[in-house]
Structure formats: structure tokens, C-alpha cells
Amino acid sequence: MSAPLACVALLTLVGLLTLGAACSSSSEGDSTSSGGVPTSCDQDNRKDVYAQGMSKQGTSFTVRVLDATPAPPAKGTNTMTIQIVDLAGAPIDDAVVGVTPFMPDHAHGSAVKPVVTPAGSDGKYAVTSLYYPMAGLWRVTFSVTLPGSSAAQDVAFQFCLDG
Ligand SMILES: [Cu+2]
Incomplete structure (x- = not known):
């Protein structure tokens, strides 16, 4: 019974990480974000x-x-x-x-x-x-x-x- 629960937890974690990555890439071009400054x-x-x-x-x-x-x-x-x-x-x-x-x-x-x-x-x-x-x-x-x-x-x- 614990294996499916762990799987759900892992999927949720992956989902959050993916969401986090999507959020940071969407700020590209925003002049206030040093992470999104174009390099060339x-x-x-x-x-x-x-x-x-x-x-x-x-x-x-x-x-x-x-x-x-x-x-x-x-x-x-x-x-x-x-x-x-x-x-x-x-x-x-x-x-x-x-x-x-x-x-x-x-x-x-x-x-x-x-x-x-x-x-x-x-x-x-x-x-x-x-x-x-x-x-x-x-x-x-x-x-x-x-x-x-x-x-x-x-x-x-x-x-x-x-x-
Ligand atoms: Cu400068």
C-alpha cells in the first residue's frame, strides 16, 4: 500500500519542479530579473x-x-x-x-x-x-x-x- 503513495508523492514533487522551471524561464526578458538577461x-x-x-x-x-x-x-x-x-x-x-x-x-x-x-x-x-x-x-x-x-x-x- 505504501508504494503507490510514494509514487504519487514523487509525481507531485516532479510536477512542482517542472512548474518551478517553467516559472523561471517565463521571466526571461524581464529586465528586473538578473537570471533572465539575454547573454547576447x-x-x-x-x-x-x-x-x-x-x-x-x-x-x-x-x-x-x-x-x-x-x-x-x-x-x-x-x-x-x-x-x-x-x-x-x-x-x-x-x-x-x-x-x-x-x-x-x-x-x-x-x-x-x-x-x-x-x-x-x-x-x-x-x-x-x-x-x-x-x-x-x-x-x-x-x-x-x-x-x-x-x-x-x-x-x-x-x-x-x-x-
Ligand atoms: Cu552595465
């Missing part, structure tokens, strides 16, 4: 694939990446030229632009503060001192205060840098 950029479906002209739309403007050096972005010091346009596509000069690189998987930024300067007209801005100290997924947030506005709006690109 190929596997990271959170990334934006770099291309000249790639853009992100905010509520009242769009930020376009006109070019990046190196291209695609890489570990180390980078520069970028961006263009800010309104939702009708008209360039916006004289915006105040802040850039913040951040690694969501590690909850840290960069020790170097990016510098943003207007690059002529046509809503172009140069971003220099954009420093990524390590490979992996970086969220680059552009905090844009439009002329005549007192509130900044954010858009963010996510670049995955190969190691």
Missing part, C-alpha cells in the same frame, strides 16, 4: 536596430538619429547627430535637449555626461561625450524641452552594444 545582442528582442534616420515619436515631436559614430553604436565614446521635428515634419530649433544613457539590466548610467549642441539649423543637434562603459543593452533617453514650453518630454532609444 542577437537574442535581445528589446533592442532597436540601428539605422540612419531611425526615429522615436513623442507626444508633440519626433527625434531622428541622422547618423552615429561609430555606426552602429559601440562600447566606448560615441557621437550622434539627431534632428528634432514636429509631428508635421517641420524642424524644431532652439529646443533644450538632455541625453541620459542608462543600462536597465544593471541599473547604472555612464560616468560621462553627454553634451548636446545645436548643429546649424534644420532642427539638428550634435551629441558628443556619449560614453558607454560596457557592452549590453543601453537605453538612451532624450529629454526635450520645446521652445516656449516649460516641461520636458522624453523619448528613448535602446541600443544593444556587442562585447
Whole structure:
């Protein structure tokens, strides 16, 4: 009589272990779980694939990446030229632009503060001192205060840098 009981207990144990394994694998891609962080950029479906002209739309403007050096972005010091346009596509000069690189998987930024300067007209801005100290997924947030506005709006690109 005790053998079938042991068998049921074993099956229950196996069931719990299987359930546990299923639970931990389902958290893959969750940036708060260190166990689920993708190990290479190929596997990271959170990334934006770099291309000249790639853009992100905010509520009242769009930020376009006109070019990046190196291209695609890489570990180390980078520069970028961006263009800010309104939702009708008209360039916006004289915006105040802040850039913040951040690694969501590690909850840290960069020790170097990016510098943003207007690059002529046509809503172009140069971003220099954009420093990524390590490979992996970086969220680059552009905090844009439009002329005549007192509130900044954010858009963010996510670049995955190969190691
Ligand atoms: Cu990091």
C-alpha cells in the first residue's frame, strides 16, 4: 500500500519542479530579473536596430538619429547627430535637449555626461561625450524641452552594444 503513495508523492514533487522551471524561464526578458538577461545582442528582442534616420515619436515631436559614430553604436565614446521635428515634419530649433544613457539590466548610467549642441539649423543637434562603459543593452533617453514650453518630454532609444 505504501508504494503507490510514494509514487504519487514523487509525481507531485516532479510536477512542482517542472512548474518551478517553467516559472523561471517565463521571466526571461524581464529586465528586473538578473537570471533572465539575454547573454547576447542577437537574442535581445528589446533592442532597436540601428539605422540612419531611425526615429522615436513623442507626444508633440519626433527625434531622428541622422547618423552615429561609430555606426552602429559601440562600447566606448560615441557621437550622434539627431534632428528634432514636429509631428508635421517641420524642424524644431532652439529646443533644450538632455541625453541620459542608462543600462536597465544593471541599473547604472555612464560616468560621462553627454553634451548636446545645436548643429546649424534644420532642427539638428550634435551629441558628443556619449560614453558607454560596457557592452549590453543601453537605453538612451532624450529629454526635450520645446521652445516656449516649460516641461520636458522624453523619448528613448535602446541600443544593444556587442562585447
Ligand atoms: Cu552595465
